Amino acid sequence: MKIGEESFNNYDIYTEPTSRINPLIANIFLLILVSAATIESRVYNLSVILFLPILISFIVSRKPIQILKIMLIAAPFGLGLGIFYSIIGNKEILTALLTILLRIEILTTSSTILYYGVDPWELPPILINKFKTPPHISYTIALAFIMYQRLIKDLKEIIDSLRSKNIIRNELDYIIRVHVILYVLVYHAIRRAEEMEIALEARNFNPLTRNTRKNLRIRFWEILLIALTLIIIVLLSMFGKL
Amino acid sequence: MLKIESMKARRGMWKSPEINLTLREGEVAAIIGPSGSGKTSILLSIIGLLPYEGTIEYNGVEVSLIDKKYLRSKIAYVPDEPESYILNNKVFDEAAFGPENLGWKPKKVIESTIRALEITGLLNLYNREVSTLSGGQKQRLAIADALSISPEILLLDNPFSNIDWEARKSISKTLKELCDNGLSIILTGYSLEELYLKPDKTIFIGEVGKPYVRKTSYDNLLVSEKFVYVKDVWFSYDGRNNVLKGISLTIGRKEIISVIGKNGVGKTTLLKILAGIYKPSRGTVLINGRKPNPHLSLYVSQNPSAFLTGTTPRDELPKSENTDATSLLEKFGLSYLLDKPIHTLSLGEKRIISIMSGLYRGALLLCLDEPTAGLDYKMGQKLGEILRSAASNNEAFVIATHDISFAEAYSDRILLLDGGIIYEDWRRIFQ
Numbered sequence A: 001m002k003i004g005e006e007s008f009n010n011y012d013i014y015t016e017p018t019s020r021i022n023p024l025i026a027n028i029f030l031l032i033l034v035s036a037a038t039i040e041s042r043v044y045n046l047s048v049i050l051f052l053p054i055l056i057s058f059i060v061s062r063k064p065i066q067i068l069k070i071m072l073i074a075a076p077f078g079l080g081l082g083i084f085y086s087i088i089g090n091k092e093i094l095t096a097l098l099t100i101l102l103r104i105e106i107l108t109t110s111s112t113i114l115y116y117g118v119d120p121w122e123l124p125p126i127l128i129n130k131f132k133t134p135p136h137i138s139y140t141i142a143l144a145f146i147m148y149q150r151l152i153k154d155l156k157e158i159i160d161s162l163r164s165k166n167i168i169r170n171e172l173d174y175i176i177r178v179h180v181i182l183y184v185l186v187y188h189a190i191r192r193a194e195e196m197e198i199a200l201e202a203r204n205f206n207p208l209t210r211n212t213r214k215n216l217r218i219r220f221w222e223i224l225l226i227a228l229t230l231i232i233i234v235l236l237s238m239f240g241k242l
Numbered sequence B: 001m002l003k004i005e006s007m008k009a010r011r012g013m014w015k016s017p018e019i020n021l022t023l024r025e026g027e028v029a030a031i032i033g034p035s036g037s038g039k040t041s042i043l044l045s046i047i048g049l050l051p052y053e054g055t056i057e058y059n060g061v062e063v064s065l066i067d068k069k070y071l072r073s074k075i076a077y078v079p080d081e082p083e084s085y086i087l088n089n090k091v092f093d094e095a096a097f098g099p100e101n102l103g104w105k106p107k108k109v110i111e112s113t114i115r116a117l118e119i120t121g122l123l124n125l126y127n128r129e130v131s132t133l134s135g136g137q138k139q140r141l142a143i144a145d146a147l148s149i150s151p152e153i154l155l156l157d158n159p160f161s162n163i164d165w166e167a168r169k170s171i172s173k174t175l176k177e178l179c180d181n182g183l184s185i186i187l188t189g190y191s192l193e194e195l196y197l198k199p200d201k202t203i204f205i206g207e208v209g210k211p212y213v214r215k216t217s218y219d220n221l222l223v224s225e226k227f228v229y230v231k232d233v234w235f236s237y238d239g240r241n242n243v244l245k246g247i248s249l250t251i252g253r254k255e256i257i258s259v260i261g262k263n264g265v266g267k268t269t270l271l272k273i274l275a276g277i278y279k280p281s282r283g284t285v286l287i288n289g290r291k292p293n294p295h296l297s298l299y300v301s302q303n304p305s306a307f308l309t310g311t312t313p314r315d316e317l318p319k320s321e322n323t324d325a326t327s328l329l330e331k332f333g334l335s336y337l338l339d340k341p342i343h344t345l346s347l348g349e350k351r352i353i354s355i356m357s358g359l360y361r362g363a364l365l366l367c368l369d370e371p372t373a374g375l376d377y378k379m380g381q382k383l384g385e386i387l388r389s390a391a392s393n394n395e396a397f398v399i400a401t402h403d404i405s406f407a408e409a410y411s412d413r414i415l416l417l418d419g420g421i422i423y424e425d426w427r428r429i430f431q
Helices: A008-014 A023-039 A043-061 A064-089 A093-117 A120-131 A135-164 A178-202 A220-239 B039-046 B068-074 B091-095 B097-101 B106-119 B135-147 B165-180 B267-274 B325-330 B347-359 B377-392 B404-410 B426-430
Strands: B002-011 B019-023 B028-032 B052-058 B075-078 B153-156 B184-189 B201-204 B226-236 B242-252 B256-260 B282-287 B297-300 B365-369 B396-400 B413-418 B421-423
Touching: A008 B106, A023 A043, A023 A093, A023 A120, A023 A220, A043 A064, A043 A093, A043 A220, A064 A093, A093 A135, A120 A135, A135 A178, A135 B297, B002 B039, B019 B028, B019 B184, B019 B201, B028 B039, B039 B052, B039 B075, B039 B184, B068 B075, B075 B135, B091 B097, B091 B106, B091 B135, B097 B106, B097 B135, B106 B135, B106 B165, B135 B153, B135 B165, B165 B184, B226 B267, B226 B396, B242 B267, B242 B396, B242 B421, B256 B267, B256 B377, B256 B404, B267 B282, B267 B297, B267 B365, B267 B396, B297 B347, B325 B347, B347 B365, B347 B377, B377 B396, B377 B404, B404 B413, B413 B426
Parallel strands: B028 B184, B028 B201, B075 B153, B153 B184, B256 B396, B256 B413, B297 B365, B365 B396
Antiparallel strands: B002 B019, B002 B052, B226 B242, B226 B282, B413 B421
């Protein structure tokens, strides 16, 4: 490919968004699901709601086994919190366990849609142009997503090391030794933040001057997805079982 | 073009050694020094990211007086760990990041990015996920990042530290071509030998030691007993593409084996299987007749921060009747680090602490991932001697490394991992 021979129209391949789902749609979807998971407390309804993020994360990530693994990893946290909720809230144990477990799984699977489906750098232009969000805030959100993606990768490396050091021996140790995991992860986060600061400063990052070349648009199936989600949640709240 | 006089970079109370340098168009200058000597700080001062004493002039103007945006569009910086620098998921997006930050029009962004990717030989990978690139390709991408803003000076921090020999050769060739076209380069490293290109000017900022030399034959120490037994091991992350394809090997007691191979070939995977972190898709791994577990084998990550769980080296290093943290660190001349918070240590210091921590946990097989990355010759030699001494006490080591000179000096055997298969004749890489 020789530079100067093409017209600008031939550069279309370089203006295609990287995100598999429009970042705005993904965030609205997350917002609806988090709200539904928080407000809804009936086990049957939460189970139906959970089906939505699982389906979308399977489609967006194209890694169903990976998503199931993440759900399995989140399960002990859900069960642990469920026991806590049962004791503190004086609730029936099975209901408390299932309610919290389903809520945690809804949050986890919804997050995987953002993790696998959205390019964080494609979110701020939408927030700035569509919602008139100040550029500094919009890009802070994007950087938070990037940090989140990095820390997830770091977490895998940390867990491998802790397993090798015999600090994590079984699944229960993920709960018992959560303070060790968090301690190492927090220091990783500090180091990553310092590295990111250098990477941004050295390359003149400035939310006010940054210009994107991406052609970001909302597709029909994405609007349909939001509509469908809203309809299901409204129907469940009206006719859902206990 | 760039004139540095009596300059010392500052980080709080700490100051780097003083340097003087005049860099003209198309010249290459090398700053050589040991781990933690201040090489990175000097580079960061040049682009105005750290304060300094003395003078740094770019085209006759003190850099502290130049608009930072202008300065960083003329002087580009590539850090020693490209992974930490990469902020985008796709190759093209990453290389276009600098021009987009400068607010260039989309057409100009695309053209300059295509040019940078062409120069670094990555244009055919423009749509690839960054995570699927090899270490050498990531290093190239970091250079493309810097070139996309058409700088006049390129600052490269330890550019060859963690990449395989093939990538080193091709990247140094690209850098030579860039210099021939008028780009000036300042690069840092632990030794002149590892740079792969001849600098016009060299500044030494500390004692780096001499290249590794094999002092003795270790054959007399070997015990023939098959301590580690690996038979027909296969491994795949996704169930489709096999990273390891029927690996078989045996390791004796007191033996140190180095596994070399290109970035992304599966060295880390093999080490994690030997440490019992990953289970092979099929095949057998036995250590001392038993399946791997943390009491038998231990993996020390190439990312030392992931391995360290203590707040200070004293807290991290195992305590026993026979060993104490102070004497362990004295061997490296690092006992002054004992009570320093671990997160404030340099990469080389953290690496030594993580290896020491692994070494004295009682495992019979230690799997070390890139143990010399971030270490200068002096530290590397001490590490090699400690590993040899530990091996003579019945331990065995498997080391994954790009550092062939370290492997030749301190290993009993070197194995080549290529295409998922182990080769005893590692010199075939040069054929």
